[in-house]
Amino acid sequence: MQKRVAVVFDSAGTLLRMYRVAREAATGMILDDIQTTLLVALKPRRALVVMNGDLESIIFSCPPMTFHQFLEAYGVSIEISCSSGPIELDEAYGIIQKSSVCVDDLRGVISIVRGRCPDVFYLAAGIIVDVQEGTVPYVLSTGGRMYSDTPLTIKQLREMGADVFIASGDGYHNLNRLAATVGIPGKDVYGVASPRDKEKIILELKERYDSVIMVGDGMNDILALRAADIGIMTTQQGDERPRALRDAADRVIDNINEVTGIVKQVLSQTCRSL
Numbered sequence: 001m002q003k004r005v006a007v008v009f010d011s012a013g014t015l016l017r018m019y020r021v022a023r024e025a026a027t028g029m030i031l032d033d034i035q036t037t038l039l040v041a042l043k044p045r046r047a048l049v050v051m052n053g054d055l056e057s058i059i060f061s062c063p064p065m066t067f068h069q070f071l072e073a074y075g076v077s078i079e080i081s082c083s084s085g086p087i088e089l090d091e092a093y094g095i096i097q098k099s100s101v102c103v104d105d106l107r108g109v110i111s112i113v114r115g116r117c118p119d120v121f122y123l124a125a126g127i128i129v130d131v132q133e134g135t136v137p138y139v140l141s142t143g144g145r146m147y148s149d150t151p152l153t154i155k156q157l158r159e160m161g162a163d164v165f166i167a168s169g170d171g172y173h174n175l176n177r178l179a180a181t182v183g184i185p186g187k188d189v190y191g192v193a194s195p196r197d198k199e200k201i202i203l204e205l206k207e208r209y210d211s212v213i214m215v216g217d218g219m220n221d222i223l224a225l226r227a228a229d230i231g232i233m234t235t236q237q238g239d240e241r242p243r244a245l246r247d248a249a250d251r252v253i254d255n256i257n258e259v260t261g262i263v264k265q266v267l268s269q270t271c272r273s274l
Helices: 036-041 067-074 089-098 103-116 150-159 172-182 195-206 219-227 243-248 258-273
Strands: 005-009 016-024 030-032 046-051 078-083 122-130 135-146 163-167 211-216 230-234 251-253
Touching: 005 195, 005 258, 016 036, 016 103, 036 046, 036 078, 036 122, 036 135, 036 219, 046 089, 067 089, 067 103, 078 089, 089 122, 089 135, 103 122, 103 135, 122 172, 135 172, 150 163, 150 172, 150 258, 163 172, 163 195, 195 211, 195 219, 211 219, 211 258, 219 230, 219 243, 230 243, 230 258, 251 258
Parallel strands: 005 163, 005 211, 211 230, 230 251
Antiparallel strands: 016 030, 016 135, 046 078, 046 122, 122 135
16 A cells, blocks of 8 residues: 655745845834744744735725724734744734834835735735734735746645645635645645644644655744654755754755655655565
8 A cells, every 4th residue: 555645835935935025113124035933033922923815905005004903994814923932812913003013014015025026926914023022023025936846846746646735824815825826725725824833733644644744944844844754944945044943854955846756765665665
């Protein structure tokens, strides 16, 4: 009997080449091509808060409207994508209510991403909340496009008999679009997943599959990489990654298409043992 293999991909930086921009709320300084998870990790009780839904309502909203007023007016829900400590959504929302961050701040970073990534496939915006200081230190936007090898890699894995999943801290609106484009069923997409959520997903899949492979590129993937039978770190995004992340991975690859060769090895080892 062929071994049942599950391959779980992070999205941003792993399936998609990302471009990220942050605006420092206190100074207005723009930070280009930053790692949002590292901005979160700078302080002990920070959280990355993402919006669910598309961004059209932001683009056409009144610029002076505060972020809190925008959420209330358009019924937009938010989620905590990752955090550097235990933070409840109500805590984050309480800080947003008092913050002067406005729609124009969000529109500014979205505009920069669109200008520098004109063929953007994925577009998102959010904020970082600092619970300890009671502030919103950064406003963020992220854009991404699929790596050229992403569709073929997913297709080949499925043809080999592997089940393919996405587990990401990103919202479902963008993830479902990505999944539909590469042929991953919606039921196999896990959105707004924290590092602990990703770890739990891997452990649950290990109860159903003979081998579970996690593919990721960020610190929010580190627990899942350790929990997987094979943890694969990708460096295709091109920026530096902490040593701890490399140490957590069993394999480090330069291109997503290398995942197919690793899965072939897993399957061939099973065939030889039968």
